[in-house]
Amino acid sequence: MIDQTKPNFRSYSARRAMTFVELLAVLVILGLVAGVFTVGIAGKFNQSKRELTKSQIGIIDAQVQAYYTQKSVWPPSDKGLMVLTTPETTPSSAYFLKPxxxxxxxxxxxxxIVPGPDGHPYEIVSYGADGQPGGTEENADLSSLHLRD
Incomplete structure (x- = not known):
C-alpha cells in the first residue's frame, strides 16, 4: 500500500518545473507584445515629426510671401531664412520669425532655394532626420512645393 501522508517529491518537482516553463512563456509573450507596441509607437512618432515639420514649412512659406509683398524681392539664398529673424531686414513684424x-x-x-525648381520663385526645404539631401522614410526631404504629399 502507498503511504498518502508523505509528499511525492517527483510529482512536486514536475509541477514546479511546469510553472517555471509557463512563467517563461508568459514573459516571452509579454516581450513580443511590448516589441510590437514599441515599433508601432516609433512609427507614429516619426510620422508626427514629419507632420509638424510640414506645418513649420507652411508657416515659413507664409512669412516668405509677406517678405516678398513688402520688399518685392525674395529672401536671398546666400543669407537664407535668417533674414526673416533680424529686425533691420524686417521693418514690419508681419513676417518676423524667431530663430x-x-x-x-x-x-x-x-x-x-532661390530660384526654386521647375520655374517656382523659391522652395523651402527640410532635409529630414538625417539632414542630408535625398533619403527615404524619415530621412526623406520635405518641401514647400510638396506640402500635400
Missing part, C-alpha cells in the same frame, strides 16, 4: 522657428523637428535648419 528657433527655423529649426525642423530633427533640430536641422530649414533652407530656402
Amino acid at each position: 528657433d522657428q527655423l529649426i525642423d523637428s530633427w533640430n536641422n535648419s530649414f533652407y530656402i
